[in-house]
Amino acid sequence: MRIYSAVAAVCGVVALSALTVPAAHADEQFGDTDITGVVVNDGRPVVVGTGARTVTVEVTATDPTGLDRINATLYHGSYLTPDATVASTGACAATTDATTTCTLTFTLTPGTAPATDAQAGTWSVSAYAIAADGDAEFLDSAADFSVLRDSGVSVSAPKRVKWGRTVTVAGGVTNTGWATGASVPGAAGQSVELQFRPKGSSTFCTLKTVRTAADGTLSTGVRAYGDGYYRWSYAGSATTAAALSPGAFVDVVG
Secondary structure (H helix, E strand, O other): OOHHHHHHHHHHHHHOOOOOOOOOOOEEEOOOEEEEEEEEEHHOOOOEEEOOOOEEEEEEEEOOOOOEEEEEEEEEEEEOOOOEEEEEOEEEEEEEEOOOEEEEEEEEOOOOEEHHHHHHHEEEEEOOOOOOOOEEEEEEEEEEEEEEOOOEEEEEOEEEEEEEOOEEEEEEEEEEEEOOOOOOOOOOOEEEEEEEEEEEOOOOOOEEEOOOOOOOOEEEEEEEOEEEEEEEEEEEEEOOOOOEOOOOEEEEOO
């Protein structure tokens, strides 16, 4: 079995020498090479706006003889039939260390990969590590991570209102449209919190939760009993990033 594993892995090295991404296969492990961890963007969701976004992926692998090559690919959809893939800018060089963490760099470009807004959500990482003695491991889905559309929230309110009167706070949620490269209105029915910070305080408190209209806009009224700042807080969704609006100051007069 040891001879077969080494031969199979060496054949894999030859096949991979001219490729950035390994050919489609099921998870395979030859010998004692082991991929022990894959971390994308330090464990945080990847937020992509209208411009290219650079992302790092850390792949940790072990083999007593050292690692000859480590690489990975990002993809959306099924491993065998992805609708978007992103290759790294280059595999990590050989090392004699028995355990090493390889940091790979990827560039996500809206309109290309991700190509459309439908590709927001869960992405996966395929990874491989090839050891100095020819052992290797290939993982079709080594880790999952989130790729989110960037978001923004606007706010508007009257600069001055009489004490006890209703102050109308408006605004709207926008998300990045990857296909167009421009901001588009947020989806209807998204929950957004209206928050208030009294003048002289550093803490916002939530007054109420409002849902976005069909065009992504927001509007609600609250009684004004003191000077302070109003803002909208959008928690995001499975496909869109969280966002905070600036604070709009309202002067309450007697």
